[in-house]
Amino acid sequence: MTSNQTSMLSDEEAILYDRQIRLWGADAQLKLRQTRLLLINVNSLSIEVCKNLCLAGVASITVFDNTRVTTNDVEQNLTLTMSSTDINEYKSVCTCRILQQLNPRVQLTAQSSMTIEQIDDKYIEQFDYVCLFNYYDFSTVSHLNKLCRGQQQIDENGKKQVHFFCAGTFGLYGFVFKDLGDIYEYLSENSVGSESLIKGEGGNESKKSETVTTKSVKSIFPFAVCKTQISNRNV
DSSP states (O other): OOTTSOSSOOHHHHHHTHHHHHHHHHHHHHHHHTOEEEEESOSHHHHHHHHHHHHHTOSEEEEEOOOBOOHHHHTTOTTOOSSTTTTTSBHHHHHHHHHTTTOTTSEEEEEOSOOGGGOOHHHHTTOSEEEEESOOOHHHHHHHHHHHHTOEEEETTEEEEOEEEEEEEETTEEEEEEEOOSEEEEEEEEEEEEEEEEOOSTTOOOEEEEEEEEEEEEEEEEOOOHHHHHHHTTO
């Protein structure tokens, strides 16, 4: 996340994102506002993800795809049309043009001059999350995962790396792989309840009062790299 972002949401942002702030809180919205994403490959799955992230109010999304729109693409993707401005245009350019209208506050960038194989650590380091969609060259997927693991950035909480997601769909079936680091640490609250009985007077029924306290417990969830996960399943 960028360090030069302000630490508070503006009044306009509070109004715009009011419904989702009620769901996940202002702190989570601020983290979204500081998040930079790289989305690789334009298809029906990635466009849906990109649309939702754009509406959520992330800082920036770079749409990475150097292929051009065909008539077959139009039938499967909501950001691509049969218009003369779309056919033979880069998919990434068309996608950014449409999604920018949904939320002008999000910086949308089309990357159409590179191939996936040309992505290196210098390019990866400018993002917080890398998301790869419907791409099945295992060696390239593993290489991108390794690049993300190697990016150590310093934030207020210590070291972190670029997080990596890989997802795909096959008709009604799909998968998602996520690498959020060696381990993911989080706090969970366990409720500890205590009851006390208050006897009623004058024939009134007894009333029961309950005092509930919570205890924070630190938990750890480990993540494996893509290569290990695939090897364990003998794919």
